[in-house]
Amino acid sequence: MELLTANHGLMRDINKLTVLTLIRQNGPISKAQIAQITGLNKTTITSCVEQLKQDLLIREIGFASTSQGRPPLMLQFNGKEGLVVGAALGVNFSDVIVANLEGDILCQNRIPLRAQSAELFIQDIGDAIAASMDSVAMPALGVVGIGIGCPGIVNTATGDIVRSNRYPLLPHVPLRRALEERFQRSVTVEENGNAALAGAYYFGKMSASSTSMYVHVGLGIGSGIMLQGSLYRGGLGFAPKLGHTLFAAGGKACGCGLSGCFEMYASEHSLAEHYWERDMRHEDSGDIWRLAGEIIELAVQGEAKALRSVLHIGEMLGMGIASSINLLNPDHIILGCRLNRVDSFMAVVEQSIARHVLPLRMEGLTLMPAPFGEHSVSLGAASLAIEHMFSGIKVG
Ligand SMILES: [Zn+2]
Structure with missing residues (x-):
């Protein structure tokens, strides 16, 4: 019985994510069009849409003009109510951006990075993120996640930098754990090539x-x-x-x-x-x-x-x-x-x-x-943080 309940909840979450992804990628879009593309029934779509509106992730933008029949109400992704932080770690600096969920960059900072010890390294990255977050006005959803792109080998399961030729004095950096403790938000750490590529697909x-x-x-x-x-x-x-x-x-x-x-x-x-x-x-x-x-x-x-x-x-x-x-x-x-x-x-x-x-x-x-030039890695890391957040959304 518990398994059935869990599966039912999982299906609702998957449906909600499917509807959200479709609206984000194809909006403005109507519920009828969503039904046509996904094959989901009308009741399920209406339930998902209502939840996503309450979550402030989508909004109604008015009726489409049509030559016949009742004009459909169009839905659009609402990426301006949430922010995400993206950081690209360089040799002796970190480039930090704060963007909304549509990828519009609201602030950017290049801040020195000391790689002499893991403690200094983590502190500098954290301070750079904190300063960037403080420099923007917080919308309703606040900062939904933090993404870091870095050179070297990353254990994506733990978010640890295992080794990097750029930081020879740092054999192992438990970056995600340290930043999640400091900011109480989900943190994603990814190698820079993967991060930039993910961003080209997500925002590009x-x-x-x-x-x-x-x-x-x-x-x-x-x-x-x-x-x-x-x-x-x-x-x-x-x-x-x-x-x-x-x-x-x-x-x-x-x-x-x-x-x-x-x-x-x-x-x-x-x-x-x-x-x-x-x-x-x-x-x-x-x-x-x-x-x-x-x-x-x-x-x-x-x-x-x-x-x-x-x-x-x-x-x-x-x-x-x-x-x-x-x-x-x-x-x-x-x-x-x-x-x-x-x-x-x-x-x-x-x-x-x-x-x-x-x-x-x-x-x-x-x-x-x-496609995003000097912001490719930071914006890409941000996109992974958003995807991570969306993958965990729940129907209330
Ligand atoms: Zn080599």
Whole structure:
């Protein structure tokens, strides 16, 4: 009997989430259209709609104009009553945004991040989130969740950063637990490539039936794969690590312990090394990040040496991405990086890919810059926090 009650409650929650998702993705939409698409009966839809209105997640926006019959009342997602926090962790800073549930960014802050110890690291991220939340007016639903996107290996079951080349002094950071204790809200922690890819689908409304690979190029290379609407995770739940696939046998030693990794040849770290013609593996990550930014800026201005280095990285990037295309045959490759500020960069990547893929693999393939630019990871992390919140909604 208890099982039956539990199953009944579960079905109501699933129906409510189905109706909400449909309204969010396809609104304005009428109840009749929802019935047509979902196959749910009228009583169920009316019950879900009433609950969602009480939750302030949808609103009625008036009657549609129609040439015959009774005009239907149209429903729309109401994303302005709730907020979400998204943070993208960088080398020595965190970029924090506060957005409403429709993805409109209301505030953004770049705040220094000390990665000398887990305690300082957690405190700085928490302070950055608190300051960002304090800087916006709270709507009725308040902040519904917090999403963090970060470089390295994340245990998504626990929300712990297990290891990251960007934070060599931090072997293990129980980030989710610490932030949930501080803010008493649900926190989602995800690797940056996965986070950015999730955001491109959620807020960018990419087709759930498509297969995409996200390549996030910073000092290292993060990646994510979306297979027909679901983020791909391996057996232990980890995100794909394109940056640590073998690119040069017997090549440069990587911070991960392997050698010849792709990110040692096609990242902003490699850009700085190529431009300055020296091994920078033991130099400060913050300094390399700053130098890489300066090289990109010089290349944007047309300085020949900087441009040569940027386009060299584009060539290398195309080669490594081509191997993934040969493996996955995706519909989209999404590139998130500062390098595409240089006009010819994307074209060079595309030409390099074309030279290294199997026949026919370019057909139907789209190479695109990340739709949300510098906010891709933070907005993506925010989208995962929203999805987490929606997945737990209950019918009262
Ligand atoms: Zn590696």
